[in-house]
Amino acid sequence: EAKRQRDGTPQLFRPELEQEREMRLTLERELRHAIDKGELSLYLQPQVDALQCIIGAEALVRWQHPVRGFISPSEFIPLAEESGLILPLGYWVLQEGCRLLGEWRQRPDCCDLKLSLNVSVRQFQQPDFVDQVLSAIYRHDVAPGRLTLELTESLLLKDPEGTIEKMGLLRRIGVSFALDDFGTGYSSLFYLKSLPLDTLKIDIAFVRGLSHDTQSTPIAAAIVALGRSLELAVIAEGVETEMQRAVLAGLGCFLYQGYLFGRPMPAADFPPILEPLAGETPPIAR
Ligand code: C2E
Numbered sequence: 693e694a695k696r697q698r699d700g701t702p703q704l705f706r707p708e709l710e711q712e713r714e715m716r717l718t719l720e721r722e723l724r725h726a727i728d729k730g731e732l733s734l735y736l737q738p739q740v741d742a743l744q745c746i747i748g749a750e751a752l753v754r755w756q757h758p759v760r761g762f763i764s765p766s767e768f769i770p771l772a773e774e775s776g777l778i779l780p781l782g783y784w785v786l787q788e789g790c791r792l793l794g795e796w797r798q799r800p801d802c803c804d805l806k807l808s809l810n811v812s813v814r815q816f817q818q819p820d821f822v823d824q825v826l827s828a829i830y831r832h833d834v835a836p837g838r839l840t841l842e843l844t845e846s847l848l849l850k851d852p853e854g855t856i857e858k859m860g861l862l863r864r865i866g867v868s869f870a871l872d873d874f875g876t877g878y879s880s881l882f883y884l885k886s887l888p889l890d891t892l893k894i895d896i897a898f899v900r901g902l903s904h905d906t907q908s909t910p911i912a913a914a915i916v917a918l919g920r921s922l923e924l925a926v927i928a929e930g931v932e933t934e935m936q937r938a939v940l941a942g943l944g945c946f947l948y949q950g951y952l953f954g955r956p957m958p959a960a961d962f963p964p965i966l967e968p969l970a971g972e973t974p975p976i977a978r
């Protein structure tokens with residue numbers, strides 16, 4: 693039966709749309725409580741250098757829903773962004789990430805490692821974002837040089853000057869910045885030059901293509917060259933195969949993150965002991 697809108701015109705009843713809307717509202721309500729109920733956790737994915745030594749980790753948030761089970765960040769981060777819940781969520785990630793870094797200080801296997809945290813645009817644009825980072829650092833007694841914040845290009849759409857200023861403030865005390873998903877967003881090479889960055893992250897889309905399509909290799913090559921000319925570290929994300937790693941190394945990219953080296957894992961399991969790379973088995977004593 694067609695519902696009638698206030699002005700009397702019939703409105704198509706679309707149960708799927710209605711259902712979807714309801715599901716989103718429920719999820720939103722649940723996400724609001726997830727933080728307080730301790731349903732969020734940080735998983736860590738190793739980042740390695742050319743010798744396959746772990747140099748750090750990226751923290752990736754996970755939501756263990758009591759009924760629905762594990763919910764992927766690609767589902768709830770966009771929802772969190774739209775609803776504004778990204779602010780308390782981002783705050784939690786910052787605190788939890790710094791708490792981990794504080795713990796690592798006491799651990800000989802982790803005390804040299806860096807931790808990268810993803811920061812959403814809305815979170816970064818809060819007027820007190822710099823203070824939030826500083827207080828998390830002091831509270832957990834973190835060496836600022838161990839902390840990297842991952843930003844995306846969309847930050848530059850709005851207020852590039854403010855972005856540069858905030859980054860500058862945090863960088864002065866030793867916090868590093870990485871540009872995440874590079875090459876997929878709004879890239880103004882002009883602003884890229886003026887951004888106080890430390891690292892470019894080659895997006896998984898280009899890395900994935902390194903084994904199939906012909907366009908990805910020159911794009912990855914261009915990103916590596918750009919990073920080098922701007923004196924930035926370049927790390928490739930989503931490296932799954934030895935072939936992709938070898939192509940990247942050939943292009944001059946020697947920092948990697950991806951399933952080849954380790955999936956995101958609970959913080960308690962970090963750091964993993966990595967298997968020797970295929971084709972580089974240690975010499976056997978004869
Ligand atoms: P991202 O920051 O670009 O993170 C990399 C994503 O690629 C992660 O997905 C990771 O699990 C996945 N990945 C890593 N290596 C491989 C690989 O070899 N193959 C494949 N197929 N995938 C790989 P995840 O954990 O699902 O996170 C998705 C996105 O959600 C992140 O993309 C990030 O944008 C966002 N996100 C995650 N945690 C946070 C957070 O704490 N705060 C904010 N604001 N966003 C977050």
Ligand code: MG
Pocket residue numbers: 750810842872
């Ligand atoms: Mg990231």
Ligand code: MG
Pocket residue numbers: 872873893895896929
């Ligand atoms: Mg990324």
Ligand code: MG
Pocket residue numbers: 873
């Ligand atoms: Mg991504």
